[in-house]
Amino acid sequence: MIISHDLGTTGDKATLVSLEGKLLAAVTCPYATDFGPRGKAEQDAEAWWTAVCAATRSLLEQSATDAGEVEVVSFSGQMMGAVLLDGAGSPVRPAIIWADTRSVAETATLVERVGMERGYAITGHRLNPTYSLSKIVWVREHEPEAFSRAQRVLLAKDFVAYRLTGVLATDPSDASSTNAYDQAAGDWSAELLEAAALPRSLFPDVVASTAVIGTVTAEAAGASGLRAGTPVVMGGGDGPMGALGAGIIAPESGAYAYLGSSSWVSVAADAPLHDPQMRSMTFNHVVPGRYVPTATMQAGGASLEWVVETLAPGQGDRYRRLLAEAADVQASEDGLYFLPHLLGERSPYWNPAARAVFAGLGRHHGPAHLTRAVLEGVAFNLYTGLLAFVQNGIAITAVDAIGGAANSALLLQIFADVWGVPVTRRDLVDEATAVGAAIVGGVGVGIFEDFAVAGRFSSELTTQHPDLARHERYGPEHALFLEAYRRLEPWFDRL
Numbered sequence: 001m002i003i004s005h006d007l008g009t010t011g012d013k014a015t016l017v018s019l020e021g022k023l024l025a026a027v028t029c030p031y032a033t034d035f036g037p038r039g040k041a042e043q044d045a046e047a048w049w050t051a052v053c054a055a056t057r058s059l060l061e062q063s064a065t066d067a068g069e070v071e072v073v074s075f076s077g078q079m080m081g082a083v084l085l086d087g088a089g090s091p092v093r094p095a096i097i098w099a100d101t102r103s104v105a106e107t108a109t110l111v112e113r114v115g116m117e118r119g120y121a122i123t124g125h126r127l128n129p130t131y132s133l134s135k136i137v138w139v140r141e142h143e144p145e146a147f148s149r150a151q152r153v154l155l156a157k158d159f160v161a162y163r164l165t166g167v168l169a170t171d172p173s174d175a176s177s178t179n180a181y182d183q184a185a186g187d188w189s190a191e192l193l194e195a196a197a198l199p200r201s202l203f204p205d206v207v208a209s210t211a212v213i214g215t216v217t218a219e220a221a222g223a224s225g226l227r228a229g230t231p232v233v234m235g236g237g238d239g240p241m242g243a244l245g246a247g248i249i250a251p252e253s254g255a256y257a258y259l260g261s262s263s264w265v266s267v268a269a270d271a272p273l274h275d276p277q278m279r280s281m282t283f284n285h286v287v288p289g290r291y292v293p294t295a296t297m298q299a300g301g302a303s304l305e306w307v308v309e310t311l312a313p314g315q316g317d318r319y320r321r322l323l324a325e326a327a328d329v330q331a332s333e334d335g336l337y338f339l340p341h342l343l344g345e346r347s348p349y350w351n352p353a354a355r356a357v358f359a360g361l362g363r364h365h366g367p368a369h370l371t372r373a374v375l376e377g378v379a380f381n382l383y384t385g386l387l388a389f390v391q392n393g394i395a396i397t398a399v400d401a402i403g404g405a406a407n408s409a410l411l412l413q414i415f416a417d418v419w420g421v422p423v424t425r426r427d428l429v430d431e432a433t434a435v436g437a438a439i440v441g442g443v444g445v446g447i448f449e450d451f452a453v454a455g456r457f458s459s460e461l462t463t464q465h466p467d468l469a470r471h472e473r474y475g476p477e478h479a480l481f482l483e484a485y486r487r488l489e490p491w492f493d494r495l
Contacts, residue, residue: 001069002447003059003226004437005052006238007077007156009033009097009261012048014055015431016063017438019071019447021456025063026431029055034094039101039129039344039352042094045083048156049163049223057225067227073164073216074441075235076242076433077157079177079283082135084150089162093146096135097156098262099298101344101352103134106141110134110179113195116278122192124176124183124272124282124291126350130298131179137196153202157235164224165214165232168204172284173236173292175206183272183284183291209236209286210444233444236286238433239294243268245436246402246426247454249287255389255396257382257415257423258432259405263300264347265385267394269293279348279388286440287451293394295347295385300378301405303340303356307374311367325368327410331376332477335360336369337484338377348384349485353492359484375411379418380481386419398422400460402432409464416464418478420471424463432458 001024002017011030018024029051034042060067080098083091107129110119119127127134132153140147154162155174162168175181175188180196180203182189188203207213211234221228235241239258243249246256248268257265272282273293283292299306312318331337337359344352358373386396398421401412406425416423426432435457442448 001065002072002074002438002441003056003070004074004076004434004441005055005160006241006434006437007048007075007160008238009078009099012051012055013431013434014052014059015434015438016059016065017435021453023431023435023457025059026434027055027058027062029058033097041097041099043097045091045095045159048160052160053224060225067225070226070230071447072231072233072441072445073226074233074437074444075157075161076238076437077155077174077235079155079174079237079239080131081155082132082139083154083156083159084136084139084146085152085154086149087151092149093139093143095156096139098130099343100135101129103129103138104352106134106137110192110195114192119179119192120278121274122182122189123179124274125179126278126281127179128346128350129352130346131177133179133192133196136198136202150202152204154204155237158204161213161232161234164216164220166217167214169207169213169234170204171209171234171236171286172206173209173240173286176284177237183282207234208288209234209440212444231445233441235437235440237283239264239266239296240283240286240292241436241440242402242433243292243436244286244439244451244454245432245457246400247458249451249454250290254398254400255386256400256402259301259401259403259411261300261302261305262296262298263378263382263403264294264296265382265399266292266294267389273392275388275392277388278350280385281347286436293389295382295388297340297347297378297381298343298345299340300382301403303342303374303378304405306342307371311370322367322371323408323410326371326375329368329372331369331373332481333473334369335362336365336373337481338373339485339488340374340377340381348388351489351492353495354485355492355495357484357488375414376418377481379414380478382415383418383478384482396421398424400424400426402426409462412464416466417470418474420466420468422463422465425461426458427461
């Protein structure tokens with residue numbers, strides 16, 4: 001059997017997968033996020049390790065599986081963060097996660113020294129405060145004592161893999177989420193590290209996502225319940241891993257949408273996509289030689305979670321009830337819009353100063369209208385990313401949906417109507433990234449011949465087909481949605 005872990009924003013989702021590709025059990029162990037002023041978003045890296053150990057033990061117990069039956073452990077994890085370790089391998093401060101946007105000034109210095117277009121050409125990404133590089137510099141500038149003790153920087157899944165094996169490493173997919181990786185060279189960018197005045201020694205070796213980096217140590221076995229000597233495969237970042245879990249392994253695989261705390265639309269490609277407007281970014285795939293052009297918004301599922309928590313706090317059926325009520329009302333068609341920028345924004349604006357806004361509120365609007373506006377706002381924002389692909393020659397004829405929010409038929413119908421293409425929910429809605437990690441682990445130790453095995457792991461459940469008349473009406477409404485942001489952008493900066 002294979003155990004895989006997906007270290008997400010809200011918790012670690014662990015899965016137990018058979019060698020035939022069947023999902024046998026899944027467990028989620030949550031951990032907290034410290035959101036604070038000026039864009040602070042941090043987590044305790046040790047809480048990740050605690051969650052991984054607890055989830056592993058729970059999986060084994062729940063499925064009555066002996067640890068000796070586990071042939072490999074692999075990882076997926078949240079990207080774009082920074083865990084700074086001292087010489088003993090202990091974190092010198094809390095981990096800074098992807099949602100943190102405090103490093104605006106440090107990013108501005110990088111842009112001044114390198115140039116935005118040059119940075120985009122090297123990394124496949126804009127230089128932006130959401131990435132690891134400027135976050136590391138922020139620690140150096142604001143917490144010099146902590147930085148003086150830092151010897152290495154890892155991402156989330158790298159830290160847990162290190163705790164299991166004692167090996168410090170990362171893979172190309174996660175490295176490509178740091179703003180410090182040269183996609184053409186396949187290594188850390190000397191130009192960007194020089195601009196950031198950071199030593200190469202701070203960054204770990206980059207190995208293949210399928211590399212067996214080591215085995216479970218005796219100490220880690222005692223904490224996790226795994227057998228000492230179990231192979232550990234590096235794994236990859238949750239975006240590319242989600243693509244694999246959804247079966248997106250080649251250009252002909254089509255497009256998919258991930259609907260988690262952050263949300264994105266993505267495809268697989270044979271080369272990085274360099275959008276002239278820099279609306280999208282490109283990660284390295286966990287599939288060697290492939291890339292994952294992506295348009296990511298900061299608060300997709302997080303916007304829906306926020307509106308439910310705000311409008312119906314403490315009510316057990318609040319999510320289902322609000323969605324049911326939202327199905328019976330209109331939002332943009334009634335002049336009500338929501339800009340879903342609760343955590344600043346990545347695609348398409350790359351503006352950490354952006355904020356969420358309800359525009360067009362009328363006296364007759366109630367909780368159902370607000371909820372509907374949030375759903376449409378997320379759909380509109382992701383549609384802008386899909387249009388960036390189309391305008392760069394990538395045909396989008398259908399989209400597969402994964403992630404927790406994909407359980408909502410209403411949300412997927414709104415997506416289909418806004419995007420004008422069928423949207424299909426797959427049966428691995430919640431576990432797709434963890435299953436992707438299981439596939440990488442299986443390929444890494446030779447259990448699976450290649451990545452095409454992804455087709456075994458999920459099947460189509462339901463497809464929401466677009467109402468083409470409604471799609472036509474959504475066109476002008478999407479244009480108004482974009483105009484609202486353009487008009488408010490100078491005001492966001494003044495905030």
